[in-house]
Amino acid sequence: MPMNMMHMFAIGDVYGCADLLEALLAEIKGKxxxxxxxxxxxxxxxxxxxxxxxxxxxxxxxAHYVTFHSRN
Structure with missing residues (x-):
């Protein structure tokens, strides 16, 4: 897989479960x-x-939205 390949992750229905969302975001970032x-x-x-x-x-x-937009 080329190193510059863009991955798209769809996250649905968080329902206020911040702890699970935080773990998922950390997993995606680490990978x-x-x-x-x-x-x-x-x-x-x-x-x-x-x-x-x-x-x-x-x-x-x-916070993720702001981080993403400040990188571009």
């Missing part, structure tokens, strides 16, 4: 660093709702 690829995230469905920490889940999404 990208280890294998040397760039990536983009697409959030689908509900970020907030039902779960124990909707505010933190939204903050994680916003």
């Amino acid at each position: 990208a660093e280890q294998e040397g690829f760039d990536y983009r995230l697409v959030f689908l469905g509900d970020i907030i709702d039902r779960g124990p920490d909707s505010r933190q889940a939204m903050e994680l999404v916003i």
Whole structure:
């Protein structure tokens, strides 16, 4: 696989589970660093709702969005 290949990850229905979202984002980032690829995230469905920490889940999404846009 070429080193400059772009990967796209779709993340759906977080439902306010910030701890799981944080673990998933760390896993994606670690794999990208280890294998040397760039990536983009697409959030689908509900970020907030039902779960124990909707505010933190939204903050994680916003922080990732700001980081992505500041790199470009």
